[in-house]
Amino acid sequence: MVNLEIKKMYAGYGRKHVLKNINMNVEHGDLLGVIGPNGCGKSTLIRAITGVVNSIRGDILLDGRSVREMGRKDIAKKAAVVPQNTFIGFPFTAWEVVLMGRNPYTGRFESLKEEDYERAHRAVKITGIEKLKERRVNTLSGGELQRVVIARAIAQDPKLLLLDEATAHLDIGHKIEAMDMIKKMNREEEVTVVSVHHNLDIAARYCDRLVLVDNGRIRTIGEPEEVLTPGHLRAVYGIEAEVHENPWDGTLYISPIDRKEIDRTYKKMIHVICGGGTGRKLLKTxxxxxxxxxxxxxxxxxxxxxxxxxxxxxxxxEAPFSPIGKERERDNLRKIEEAETVILTDFPVGPGNLINLTAALEALRMGKRVILIEKKGIEVRDHTGGEATGLYKKMVENGVVVVTSVKEVVGMIA
Amino acid sequence: MKRSFRKRSVTTFVLLSLILFVTVMASALVGSPGVDISFARVMGIIISGLPGVGKMLPDYSGTDVIIIRQIRLPRILLGVVAGIALSVSGTSMQGIFKNPMASPFILGISAGAAFGAAVSVTLGLGMYVLPAVAFASAMGTGLMVFGLGRIHGKTDVATLLLAGLAVNFLMQSLTAYLIYLSPPEKRTSIIFWMWGSFNGTVWKEFWIVLPVVVAGILIVYVFSRELNVLQLGDESALYLGVEVEKTKMILLGAASLLAAVVVSFTGIIGFVGLIIPHATRIITGPDHKKLIPAAAVIGGIFMVLCDTISRASGEIPIGIITGLFGAPFFIYLLLRSKGETGW
Structure with missing residues (x-):
């Protein structure tokens, strides 16, 4: 059982405190993500928890015991750390490195016991590195080495697993694999996990709670929905971003937006009649x-x-999946009136949105220029039993301009 | 699998020890040019000299008994101990510095000892005082480098390395200055001391060096698991429960002591502490539990072989022999093992 409590902690190197007034609790079985910009103190937080930074004030309690009063071996039995990079000077085999995870359990004059080999074997199995066991670490790829280092941490039998951007250098496949494995350990073996992430999507996807660190202080702590808000992202990372929900599992993901100063004095007003995804590219362009x-x-x-x-x-x-009502039609016509040009896409036409074609025809009658981008002919898009085709013909008679690509439209309205 | 693993390293160790024994015996047969004692007589003299055995065998007498018992044996055995000490010291230093280029003399031990020896010779101190002065100077130099290399209460490897480099040069310059000031005969003896030699070893020296070396080796061996874990980096070692600072200090101390006690009696013998750990790593891999014992024995074998060559060649200084014969052998090993161990 690990319960990590940090109270009024200041931590850093030399005289400079990187972290200021940190207060937080990590409950047994938590999967907590630490996020924040470069240099905000995320890694220092990991180091402070294990008592590795040399300047520290305040209290850090592991299961109620102050880290400062614990010996290194006692700390190592409770908490294991996977750093972002590990450079191993001499060509040990992967298996030898995993066995080093048993160091905290081995006394000075003891050698490894049966149980140590068992725990190491288990760690190898969990991380799926059986094939790498006899390989020398200097012949492993970065991703393979990182898995060996994770296996070493698991061999340590930690109650608290601290990951310092441990998956940052892994490709997307290995990243997901490693995080899945860590989540499984968290769920099935109740290992408490605190992991530092640069990748907000990964953090949101895997962590139960997130703590956002900004300039050495905790900005906010809570569930991903509470922490990953456009406001927080703007304030801490200085980006404009949309937060979406992943349709698969409801986790969040972030889309940073390129919001160059939009020139609000528009060249021209354009009204677009589209639907069903046919207008996406046009709208953006x-x-x-x-x-x-x-x-x-x-x-x-x-x-x-x-x-x-x-x-x-x-x-x-209009309301979802409803036919377009009179009121909306009127609003639409007003927009058309304001526009210089009306652009129509080749959306499928059914009884519910037939009225959009009527609006286009109306635009032509008002004397507006109407351009139709058409890749699919009206025959295949007409789900009204011919009514749409009728309107289409009238539009052609009234001088609609038919083109086949967005590019052409751009040329015409410029 | 782990059983056979352990068994294999024990087998290696036993085999190496056997080779060491044979080398020692063979070396006892080799004398200065012109001195020729038969195989049977050498063996007889050695065996009858062993405590407890002597009374059961007819005693030998004559100058050859003195040559074997008082000249060759102490010299050979000091060679064994010196080889073991320098090799283990080098292994330890390479482990602490996580660098295969580190040697027992990285903290300025050899330059410090040389300076001490030069001072002794210049002042005309007796031959029994010289090792004491050399030892004190060696350890003093080591401590100075260690002190300079510590920042914020932490032993920073890079700073230590640079401090060692600087102090090494300082001591070398001071020694060179003393040589420059000395009259020719003193100049010669300082330079000869600096090339190293086992010539004229007496039992007393062996008995002084032995316990220090045994203690030093035991300390290093007891910390062999920590040495392994240190290879993951200081921070990872801390996370794995190693008291990194304490471990480094103890190991630096033990390794420097091993080098200093040998060098102050024999003069500077390079190469062994740098190359033997390497050569051994090719055989055993980097696990210090296996590496340290194997490197110790191989160091002993190598030193006795080199000293035998020295003796047979009319006392070419051993510091010259170790490099002259060791380097080509090492290059051969390197070429053979290319790519297999990564070094």
Whole structure:
């Protein structure tokens, strides 16, 4: 059972305190992620917990015992650390390195016991490095070596596993594999884990709780939803980011946004009629080119709708999966009136959004320029039993311009 | 599998010890040019001289008994002990510095001893005082480097290395200055001392050196697991429960003591402490539990062989022989093992 308590801790090197007034508790069985920008003190936190920094104030209690009063071997029996990099000077075999994890349990005049070999074997099995056992560590790849080092930490039988960006140098496959393994240890063997992460997506995906460190202080601590907010990300990392939910498992992921100063004095207003994802590329291109863009009518939760919201586009929106109502139609026509050009994509047309084609026809009648980007013909998109095709023909009669790519549109409206 | 592993390293050790024994015996047969004693007589003289055995055998007499018992044997056995000491010292230093280029003399032990010897010769102190002065100077130099290498209460390996380099040069310059000031005959004896020799070893020297070396080796061996863990880096070693500072201090002390006590009696013998750990690592791998005993015995064998060559060649200084014969052998090992052990 490990319960880590940090009280009013200041820690650092020499006279400089990197960490200031740290107070936190890690409960038995927690999987806590530590995040924060470079140099904020994440690694120092790991070092301070194991009593490795040379300047420290305040209290760190492992299971109620102060780390400062514990011998190195006692600390090593409770907490194991996997650093980001390990350089091993002499060509030991992987197995020899794993066995070193048993050092805390071996007295000065003792040699390794049966139990030590068993624990080391188990660690090899958990990390799946059976094939690497007899290899010399200088012949291993970075990823293989890191797995050996993780195995060494597991052989240590820790109650608290501290990872200092332990998976930073692993490729995505090995990263996921290593984190899955660590999560399994956490769940099945109740090993408490504190892991430092640079990768916020990995942190959000694997950790039960996150602590955000900023400039040596804890900014916030809580569940990923509470910690990974656009506001925190802006304040600590200085980025604009969207936080999304992974549709697979509901974990969070971060999309940093390139929000160059958007020129709010638009060149021209463009209204886009799209839906079902047919307008994604167009919307982004128009915003990037500096046009004032509106769109409609879109159903909430439509792919194009999400993109439009993401791009801060003025949208006429209807409730999810509902036919477009009279009111929205009126709003849409107003937007069309304000626009210089109306662009239509080749969205599928059903009874619910047929009214969008009527709106386009109306635009033509108002004398607006209407451009249709069409890759799929109306025959395949018409789910109204011919009504849409009828409207399409009328649009052609009224002078709609048909093109096949976004690029062409850009050329025309410039 | 781990059993056979252990068995194999024990076998290696026994085999090496046997080779050492044979080497010692063979060396006792070899004398200065012109002195020729038969195999049977040499063996008889040695065996009858063993405590407890002597009374059961007819006693030997004559100058050859004195040559074997009072000249060759103490010299050969001091060679064994010196080889063991320098080799274990080098192994320990390479482990502490995590660097295969480290040698027993990295803290300035040899330069310090040489300075002490030069002072003794210059002042005309007796031949029994010289080792004491050399030893004191060697340990003093080592302590100075150690003190300089510590920052913020931590032994920083890089700083230690640089401090060792600087102090080495300082002591060498001081020694050279003394040589420069000395009259020719003293100059010669200082220079000869610096090349190392087992010539004229008496039992008393062997009995002084032996207990110190035994103690030093035991200390290093007891810390062999810590030496292994230190190879993962100081921080990782701390995480694995090693009191890194304490361990380093003890090991640096023991390794320096081993080198200093030998060098102050024999003069500077290079190469052994640098190369034997390497050569042994090719055979045993880097695990200090196996490496230290094997390196000790191989160091002993190598030193006796070199001293035998020295004796047979009319006392070419041993410091010259070790490099002259050891270097080509080591290059051969390197070429053979290319890529297998990583060094």
């Amino acid at each position: 128009l915003v990037d080119k500096g046009y004032g863009v509106s769109a409609g009518v879109l159903n909430a939760m439509d792919t194009d709708m999400e993109r439009a919201e993401f791009l801060d586009i003025d949208v006429v929106a």
